[in-house]
Amino acid sequence: MLAFAAGLLATGIGAAGAQPAAAAPAGPPTQGLFYIQNGVSGYNLAGGYAFLETNRPQGDESNQQWQFEASGDTGNFKIRNPTVADLCVGRGENDEGQARIVLRPCSDGRTDWSIQHHSGEQYRIFTPGTQERLWGGAAVDDKLLEVQFHSGELITNEFWYFTPVAPQRGEMPADPKFDQVTQLTAHNAFQNTEDDPIRDIAPNQPHSIQAQLEFGVRGLMLDIKHDDGAVRLCHGGKCGIGHQTLPEALTTVTAFLKQRTDQIVTLFLEDYTTAAQLKESLDTVPDVAALLFDPEKEGVRSKGWPKVSRMVAENKRLIIITDSSRSGDGGAKPAFGVVYGQEWTVENYWSMGLGLGNSNWRCASRWNSIPLSQEEKNFHRLFVMNHFRDVPMSPTYTNDNKKLADRAERFCMPAARKKPNYLAIDQYKDGDPMAAVVALNRYTYHGDTPGFGGAPNVPLPGWTVPRLAVMPLGDSITEGAGSTTRSSYRAALWNKLSGRAGTLDFVGSLQHGELPDRDHEGHSGWRIDQLQANIATWLPAARPNVVLLHIGTNDMNRNHEVATAPARLGALIDQITTAAPTMTVIVSSLVPSTTPEVQARVAAFNAQIPGLVKERRDRGYKVGFVDMASVTTADLNDSLHPNNNGYLKMADAFYGGIAQAQADNWITEQVDVRPAPPVRGSLGDYQVDFDGDGRNDYLVVGVNGSVDAWLNRGGNGSGGWSALGQVAKGGTGGTGDQVRFADVNGDRRSDYLVVAANGSVTAWLNNGGDGAGGWSSAGQIASGVGATGDQVRFGDVNGDGFADYLLVEPNGAVSAWVNKGGTGTAGWSAAGVIASGTGAPSSQVRV
Numbered sequence: 104m105l106a107f108a109a110g111l112l113a114t115g116i117g118a119a120g121a122q123p124a125a126a127a128p129a130g131p132p133t134q135g136l137f138y139i140q141n142g143v144s145g146y147n148l149a150g151g152y153a154f155l156e157t158n159r160p161q162g163d164e165s166n167q168q169w170q171f172e173a174s175g176d177t178g179n180f181k182i183r184n185p186t187v188a189d190l191c192v193g194r195g196e197n198d199e200g201q202a203r204i205v206l207r208p209c210s211d212g213r214t215d216w217s218i219q220h221h222s223g224e225q226y227r228i229f230t231p232g233t234q235e236r237l238w239g240g241a242a243v244d245d246k247l248l249e250v251q252f253h254s255g256e257l258i259t260n261e262f263w264y265f266t267p268v269a270p271q272r273g274e275m276p277a278d279p280k281f282d283q284v285t286q287l288t289a290h291n292a293f294q295n296t297e298d299d300p301i302r303d304i305a306p307n308q309p310h311s312i313q314a315q316l317e318f319g320v321r322g323l324m325l326d327i328k329h330d331d332g333a334v335r336l337c338h339g340g341k342c343g344i345g346h347q348t349l350p351e352a353l354t355t356v357t358a359f360l361k362q363r364t365d366q367i368v369t370l371f372l373e374d375y376t377t378a379a380q381l382k383e384s385l386d387t388v389p390d391v392a393a394l395l396f397d398p399e400k401e402g403v404r405s406k407g408w409p410k411v412s413r414m415v416a417e418n419k420r421l422i423i424i425t426d427s428s429r430s431g432d433g434g435a436k437p438a439f440g441v442v443y444g445q446e447w448t449v450e451n452y453w454s455m456g457l458g459l460g461n462s463n464w465r466c467a468s469r470w471n472s473i474p475l476s477q478e479e480k481n482f483h484r485l486f487v488m489n490h491f492r493d494v495p496m497s498p499t500y501t502n503d504n505k506k507l508a509d510r511a512e513r514f515c516m517p518a519a520r521k522k523p524n525y526l527a528i529d530q531y532k533d534g535d536p537m538a539a540v541v542a543l544n545r546y547t548y549h550g551d552t553p554g555f556g557g558a559p560n561v562p563l564p565g566w567t568v569p570r571l572a573v574m575p576l577g578d579s580i581t582e583g584a585g586s587t588t589r590s591s592y593r594a595a596l597w598n599k600l601s602g603r604a605g606t607l608d609f610v611g612s613l614q615h616g617e618l619p620d621r622d623h624e625g626h627s628g629w630r631i632d633q634l635q636a637n638i639a640t641w642l643p644a645a646r647p648n649v650v651l652l653h654i655g656t657n658d659m660n661r662n663h664e665v666a667t668a669p670a671r672l673g674a675l676i677d678q679i680t681t682a683a684p685t686m687t688v689i690v691s692s693l694v695p696s697t698t699p700e701v702q703a704r705v706a707a708f709n710a711q712i713p714g715l716v717k718e719r720r721d722r723g724y725k726v727g728f729v730d731m732a733s734v735t736t737a738d739l740n741d742s743l744h745p746n747n748n749g750y751l752k753m754a755d756a757f758y759g760g761i762a763q764a765q766a767d768n769w770i771t772e773q774v775d776v777r778p779a780p781p782v783r784g785s786l787g788d789y790q791v792d793f794d795g796d797g798r799n800d801y802l803v804v805g806v807n808g809s810v811d812a813w814l815n816r817g818g819n820g821s822g823g824w825s826a827l828g829q830v831a832k833g834g835t836g837g838t839g840d841q842v843r844f845a846d847v848n849g850d851r852r853s854d855y856l857v858v859a860a861n862g863s864v865t866a867w868l869n870n871g872g873d874g875a876g877g878w879s880s881a882g883q884i885a886s887g888v889g890a891t892g893d894q895v896r897f898g899d900v901n902g903d904g905f906a907d908y909l910l911v912e913p914n915g916a917v918s919a920w921v922n923k924g925g926t927g928t929a930g931w932s933a934a935g936v937i938a939s940g941t942g943a944p945s946s947q948v949r950v
Contacts (some may be wrong), residue, residue: 108168108672133173137171137267137268138518140240142261142262145160145474146159147170150186150187154250155203155249162517163463168184174215176483180216189208192207192830193209193214202252204249206850216229216231227262234809238251238252238261249319259598264476270355273546273548283522285544288321288369288371288528289307289320290527292307293312293326297349305494307491307530310532317678320369323352325349326373327349329341329347331453335347344817349384360421362418369525370424371424371426371487372424375426382439394421396422397440398442414462422441427443428617429443429589442481446617454493456519462503469489475506488526507539508538559876567603567605568603568772569606569772570772572645573649574611575624576650576652576653577593577634578657579627579744580753581624582626584740592645592745603765607620610622610646611623631671632860638682646774654724670890674889676719676726676892680719680725681777683775685725685775686774690728690908691730691760693708693731694731696743722914729760734749738752792846793852794814800812801812801814804842808857809833810831812827812828812830840859841857841860846921849903859892862892863885868881868882899949900921907920914920916938916949919937
């Protein structure tokens with residue numbers, strides 16, 4: 104047995120002798136008592152009120168335990184409250200005639216329920232013979248939430264865990280995984296009379312961090328602030344000189360780990376530092392980097408937590424967890440191995456009450472959006488169980504610590520559906536809290552296997568697909584501006600899609616928000632043309648099979664080329680379907696704006712989108728439309744961005760679009776994404792007559808747009824080539840793949856053109872033939888027609904000597920705008936479609 108598990112815990116991790124839990128039966132269990140726990144909020148169904156509500160888990164208090172019994176031979180069941188004589192959960196009405204959930208005499212027929220098993224220990228509770236089922240709301244601070252009926256689309260809030268009051272326990276392995284072990288943790292470890300002599304009133308701990316480690320504490324909670332030129336440890340107020348610095352504490356921890364090579368320590372940071380300040384402090388102690396275990400880099404998210412023995416063997420024995428968030432510090436801290444608590448842990452609300460008097464043993468999440476019972480697909484969140492009061496006072500903390508195991512097993516383990524990994528307390532030597540650590544390390548809780556009791560990817564009744572790889576694509580609305588966690592519609596959509604796919608994956612190059620998969624392509628401030636310029640790179644890298652597209656808000660808000668916005672949106676859709684013809688693309692209308700002139704543009708733009716979608720669907724592409732009309736200005740956080748409620752409505756709309764795509768058999772498990780075709784120009788890219796002698800010359804264009812030329816002296820090349828060297832320096836703001844050559848002023852010499860991502864064209868006229876005459880700027884000669892730059896070609900289609908502006912569609916069709924002014928100054932005349940295409944893709948078309 105490992106010393107970390109054995110030596111730390113004094114009596115070691117012994118065998119409990121009980122067997123792991125058996126699989127859940129087809130109906131509800133009829134033996135024993137159970138908590139009926141909402142799968143989203145983590146709150147328990149509670150009786151004893153006028154109407155039944157969900158409440159924070161309180162163990163055997165607050166009438167939260169229930170038993171199930173068959174209702175004769177009907178196939179239905181009663182849900183009996185054992186603490187209230189002969190009362191069961193039933194259906195009733197309030198004074199306004201609205202349906203409510205109440206307690207009724209169990210003999211009443213309205214207390215019969217059809218209970219359908221979903222997976223593990225998750226169930227749905229129906230009114231017999233109907234699709235009406237019980238629904239519980241999301242957690243909201245400390246409020247009771249009334250249980251109501253729901254009969255619409257399947258939602259995650261209607262799933263309930265039936266968690267046994269007396270769960271079966273498994274034998275602790277001799278070589279446990281890290282997430283199977285419970286460790287003693289010191290709350291405000293730095294706030295002791297030895298390391299922090301300033302703190303001589305109500306210290307949280309009696310001795311130094313060094314003494315805590317020697318005693319067996321393996322989790323240290325530290326408050327850090329940058330003050331007086333250093334990151335220091337202090338609680339509230341100014342952290343001036345005299346307070347221990349973080350590097351000093353890290354030196355103590357790393358010295359201990361170097362001495363005790365079989366031990367692992369976790370630091371929990373209440374973090375008020377910037378990423379740069381924290382990194383500088385960590386870098387001050389070289390041993391930190393060598394000892395740091397980074398769960399992201401170690402693949403815990405996909406493979407689960409490793410065994411303790413592996414972490415020890417690889418000398419990765421220090422874990423640092425910050426309470427800051429990605430949205431708060433820009434996602435910078437994981438770059439140097441410090442991970443976010445809200446992504447890797449669950450944690451109950453910290454306070455049990457005042458320093459004296461009765462304690463509050465309720466065990467509910469510190470974060471409303473992350474219940475203690477939160478499941479991940481492939482790994483366990485570590486459970487931090489806080490067990491301390493507002494102010495540590497004797498003898499209260501001694502009595503509290505004596506009851507640590509009792510609260511853990513009766514209140515917090517059922518609430519979290521997992522065993523605590525960290526027992527956080529004040530005064531680590533009083534009340535023998537180590538006895539609780541030893542007791543919990545004698546067994547495993549049955550929920551320790553990821554997926555037991557309803558992992559998110561267990562298929563739900565109704566439609567399912569083998570794989571969903573979803574790319575949320577757009578701007579700051581897709582990123583999540585205006586939502587409290589910067590999760591946008593993505594978090595709610597993830598919950599709705601959980602169980603719909605054998606593999607569920609959100610994809611993209613950006614990460615924001617608080618949800619199991621944070622990937623997306625929502626680029627704050629971006630317009631349609633900016634997505635056009637990058638989508639060819641993102642698609643092959645991410646390989647989605649569904650793209651959700653909400654874009655155009657910034658075009659409307661900034662009044663940017665509004666007239667061409669629908670055409671540019673269509674061109675973006677075409678880029679996606681050209682790269683991946685079997686891709687499902689779900690395009691949404693824009694959410695509204697509170698600014699009248701912006702809203703007028705939004706409304707006009709939205710009116711064009713259904714037609715754009717239908718046109719492409721009629722061509723055989725899997726392009727669908729969803730309407731965001733349910734999002735009103737009351738659902739906005741500011742003039743443009745939805746609030747939390749608005750994002751929930753967006754999630755509903757996109758979920759409906761994906762469900763419809765599945766019903767239409769659109770969703771392909773693996774989509775072949777073609778690499779972007781090379782960006783080619785027009786006539787100039789294939790026939791560049793640089794000096795006007797009628798022969799095509801040889802040009803090399805650099806990445807920055809510079810040009811080197813060799814003049815053709817032999818017609819067929821037999822006369823050789825004459826090197827001119829560099830004839831253009833570039834630096835015009837365009838890259839080499841945006842440079843084209845075409846004779847736009849009719850002097851037989853190819854001019855230098857830069858075609859922007861939105862199809863606009865800027866020209867420099869060739870005055871020298873051999874480059875000696877230099878270049879003359881003609882400015883912007885074409886503003887674009889809503890197509891992307893890689894669709895633009897130039898060619899003289901009417902034989903007047905001036906290169907015309909051509910647009911090649913993905914299907915090879917060509918539209919033309921005839922050059923009327925030499926440099927476009929007299930305008931362009933639309934000639935319409937001049938070639939319908941032959942079925943060959945645009946990458947094969949030459950004009």
